[in-house]
Amino acid sequence: MRSASAPRRSRWPAPQAGPPGLRDAVRRRQHRRRRGTAGPARVPRRARGRHFGPARPGAPSPGELRPRRERGPRRRAPGGAVEPSRVDERAGGGALGRPGARRPRRAAGGVRRLRSRLRGRQPGAARRPQRARAGRPRKAGPVRSPHGQFPGRGRGLDQRRRRLRGGRWSGSRRSGGAPPGRPGRLPGRLGHGAAGRRDEPRRAREDPGDARRRPGARRDAGSQGRAHVIGQEIFDTPAAGPFLALPAIAYRAVVGLRNALYDSGRLRAHRLPCRVISIGNLTLGGTGKSPLTSWVASLLRESGYRVGVVSRGYGRTGTRSVLLVSDGKTILAEPRHAGDEPYLIARDNPAVPVAVGADRVEAARLLLRAADPEVILLDDGFQHRRVARDIDLLLVDGRDPWGNGRMLPRGPLREPIDSMARADACILTRSDGQCPASALAALERYNPGAALFHCRLVPRAFVGPDGESIGPASLKGFAAYAFSGIARPERFEDDLRSLGIRLAGSRRFSDHHRYRGGDLEQVAREARLRGADVLVTTEKDLVRIVETPESSPPLYALAIQVSFSGGPGLQPWLLGRMASLRPAGGR
Template sequence: METLRNKIENIMKKGSEARFSSVPEFVCYLFSVVYGIVVRIRACLYENGIARSKRLPCKVVSIGNVTLGGTGKTPLTLYVAELLKRSGYKVVVISRGYGGRAEKSGGVLSDGNAIFMDAEQGGDEPCLMATRLRGIPVIVGANRHLAGEKAMRSFDPDVLLLDDAFQHIQLQRDLDICLCDARKPFGNRHLVPRGRLREPVSHLRRAHAIVLTRYSTSEKMPATDRVTIEKYAPGRPVFRCSHMPAGLKNPATGKTHGAGAVTGRKVVAFSGIAENDDFAAMLCGIGADIAGFMSFADHHPYSETDVKEILQTAKDLNVDYIVTTEKDYVRIGKRMATSFPTLVFLISISFGEDADAFESFIKNRLSNS
């Protein structure tokens, strides 16, 4: 199964101009065509009022993307949640709870103080958000409308913040923010499973704003992608942000250290996120000496065998620390921290010179909707 996953991921990464060089590639292309037809029909039904979206009695903000994972939705959701809280709004975050046992049934993961589910129940990303967001409840559930109704009954929020909900058009929203990785906004421009698009790029028209994540002045976005955004989201504001190291947390002590804590130190790192290479690059960027790096699939459920392998690798290489991401740590838990010096790499979002404009846009949009 892992081999099949790897084959499909490799096909997704191939350029849009690549010929069908293998049977699996051709099969993926056929599936992407069928998937595209279904997605377009579904969107058409909602846009023409044949299928009706539902409304909740509060402001609704959605954060999502048009590609499979890795654009930085979770860090931006954290950023926007804190921004809204500082602005005086009573906020509840709603997440699908992907991979958790409560994904279908739904439930309150956190009331803003106590956390009632672990990653196996509520999913890794919602658990991460619940850990970081003090005073902001987190609810999980694949049906965002039902989750929203539960939020209204339990917490009476001013704003519901939907994580990864650009495709969840069954629920009306007052603000739809679409994220694009500035380095590769639309992948190879094919729909899954031939490419990484979850829906056609033309559906950017639903977005009220575009946020380019992992933006770097040294790496210019391809001109064709800029034209695509201008074509399908004309007049929409485009904001730029980047992912920044926010420190390293020692889960054994609860203390957070500066990024310099691993500068020149020998480490073994591991991650199971959409962009493992980005994590490795950020570690290198703060001067860590990576003696070994172990990559796993996104949302990987760590087994005892995995834990033993990571620990043994760290011991064999005689490193100072094991370093992983927040998302991975909520899945692997204390099994690692109590066995070997472990640090959790913290990431934050920085809008730089776009910060004031982004905040003003959100406030104005909510006050005028």
């Protein structure tokens, strides 16, 4: 230990000669490190060995500190920062060859400039070090607001410069629109739950049919993309009205002219050598035509008639020519070639031959050659007037008979309401025994002599892919993920809720959708995320599913059947009309 009285040895030897002012300047440079500054500056090459003449009048002495900052060559301080050397090239240096003294180091408060030639932190929108010659910072403008707040969802951004720092280009989609879809995520409004508050997990989506649903919450309308379903509510949107008005007028004129030509006999209906019963409706699908066709075929078969079914075969792949789906003994076509509805009719009625084709006349003739039926049922044949029929059965939805009352494409009507005058009987489906006022008024106005029946479409069982069936109450209390590709998917979901099944989520595809492996993988993934115990679909969708993905929840299809209540029903009336008809004919 050195005693306190011992003199501290200097790092630099003190000069032995020189004026008093020079010795003071040298001493100040020797002990500059104690005040937090860098070590002594080196003498520039251009100042070494140079003879300095006498100072000019008024010029400072060689060792005197200059009051004004002068820039000169840069040097690197021991701390790593680069600062300019305070060398006065115009004045003479000291006796030791050291030019003018340096400016004392400032207190910390700014970012020191590094060797990478970065400019210090600047005020303005950038708020970060800039490279050399970066120019002045940009002013607060369309990219960032003056108060440091970004506009919500890109509102107010300049269309030419819509790139935020660290973000992606957003010019590919409209400002404020939905974010683009991500791989592995279901499109549309079936996200992974609503975002909660900070430090809270995402909230699970509630069942749209749950009584605990938030007030004003919207029902789950499906997903976006090619699997998105545009429901009949699009007919009532104000934006669609101007674009659909003229096509609706043209369609109504064409349908009216065609019906007038058939009514007057100018267009001839083909008569078949058998009795023909047509089953159809006036609106788009969802009234239960195929279940009723299967029920009537079973009824007539059990009553001793040889029955055949002719269908259009919507959604089938391959050729548009006629095809024999079943000859009454064996099913000859796969669902994708036959169509889901004709295939279901043939499967549920093994002894009934079924033919499909866009030309119903040719399909009926093929059926006559293959099986020689006594009665042919036209599935969805109310508008197909090329085939003369003996009985016309018109199905009307008991909950929503005519929709908004407009023709396609502005509404769900395929024909004007007055076309119901051709019907021999009107059947209200999904009815509780009461006729809606609009349907009753139309029936009394256009066809007061038609018979009126009420029927319900009730769940019959749950069917698995292997054909195993369980009772309709077997899944009560289970959490199910529902997906379907039918005309009215909301009715299918209502049927599931009526059975006590809790919907963890739903996915709606277009009518007669052709399922691919990717669709089912996304459905299974979303079902697992929602915590669903089972997957539930319709019978029509089940026949279009070739294979279910691995690690998927168990899959079941809801099978429905027709049930008549409140009176004798359709059976005695139909059998009585069949007995009164002549063997072959029609109108």
